[in-house]
Amino acid sequence: MQFLLTLFPLLAAFVAAAPGAAILEDRAATTCGSTSYSAAQVNAASQQACTYYKNNQQANSYPHTYNNYEGFNFRVAGPYQEFPIKSSGLYTGVRSPGADRVIINASCQQAGAITHNGASGNNFVGCSGTS
Ligand SMILES: *[C@@H]1O[C@H](CO)[C@@H](O)[C@H](O)[C@H]1NC(C)=O
Numbered sequence: 001m002q003f004l005l006t007l008f009p010l011l012a013a014f015v016a017a018a019p020g021a022a023i024l025e026d027r028a029a030t031t032c033g034s035t036s037y038s039a040a041q042v043n044a045a046s047q048q049a050c051t052y053y054k055n056n057q058q059a060n061s062y063p064h065t066y067n068n069y070e071g072f073n074f075r076v077a078g079p080y081q082e083f084p085i086k087s088s089g090l091y092t093g094v095r096s097p098g099a100d101r102v103i104i105n106a107s108c109q110q111a112g113a114i115t116h117n118g119a120s121g122n123n124f125v126g127c128s129g130t131s
Pocket of ligand 1: 076107
């Protein structure tokens with residue numbers, strides 16, 4: 001176990017450095033409903049999403065394809081993946097995904113952030129900076 005805990009950051013760093021993987025741009029802080037996230041939290045959630053995606057792994061079904069039926073004007077081109085962002089820390093699939101999501105594209109570029117808070121049914125509305 002200690003070995004795995006030691007190895008994981010190294011693996012994550014390797015994946016991040018692998019050609020074509022984890023090319024994330026720094027993005028600004030955002031507010032989803034009444035929950036504010038720092039740029040560091042947004043970047044960390046997006047990086048976690050990217051690492052799972054590039055490894056063909058999921059945590060309790062995340063990340064998964066986001067089809068943008070709502071028609072958000074994201075910063076980068078799709079196709080997109082959605083992944084929970086939580087103020088309590090990185091999402092690992094153990095607890096509820098909550099309402100808030102970061103969106104990355106298939107090249108791990110950060111597209112924006114969206115939330116179920118303030119949306120009807122299973123729809124999303126944009127967090128600040130995503131419209
Ligand atoms: C991700 O977005 C960037 C910037 O718009 C774009 O150049 C790239 O092709 C996109 N990746 C995919 C796989 O669509």
